[in-house]
Amino acid sequence: MTEERDDGQPTVYDDTGTASSQTPERDRSGMAITGLILGIASIMLALIPIIGLISGILGIIFGSLGLRSTRRKSAGWGLGLGIAGVVLSFIAFVIEIASIVAGLPSIHG
Numbered sequence: 001m002t003e004e005r006d007d008g009q010p011t012v013y014d015d016t017g018t019a020s021s022q023t024p025e026r027d028r029s030g031m032a033i034t035g036l037i038l039g040i041a042s043i044m045l046a047l048i049p050i051i052g053l054i055s056g057i058l059g060i061i062f063g064s065l066g067l068r069s070t071r072r073k074s075a076g077w078g079l080g081l082g083i084a085g086v087v088l089s090f091i092a093f094v095i096e097i098a099s100i101v102a103g104l105p106s107i108h109g
Contacts, residue, residue: 029070029078035063035085042092049103052096059089 038059045052063085070078 029066029081031062032066032070032078032082032085035059035061035066035089036081037085038062039085039088039092042089043095046092046095047099049096049100052092053100056089056093056096059085060093063089 038055042052042055042059045055063082066078066085067082070082
């Protein structure tokens with residue numbers, strides 16, 4: 001439970017009902033989770049032209065932002081999710097580029 005003090009900062013109450021003047025830490029792993037979801041989706045969409053490419057690029061961006069925000073406060077889960085999102089998105093990006101390059105001769109051939 002939180003209440004706002006006169007100085008605008010929230011007062012946080014723990015489970016025992018003791019008041020604390022510390023600002024509650026926000027969970028910033030949302031970007032890392034988004035990067036992981038986009039990484040998984042981009043692996044599944046890698047063979048669909050353009051869609052897999054866009055989801056791979058977005059996964060790399062969101063995963064990198066998640067890594068950057070969680071690395072500052074050394075969050076365990078967010079860091080791992082960000083790394084997984086970037087790796088999966090990069091793999092999907094490479095698969096997408098390879099499928100585009102492999103498909104070009106058959107289009108013009």
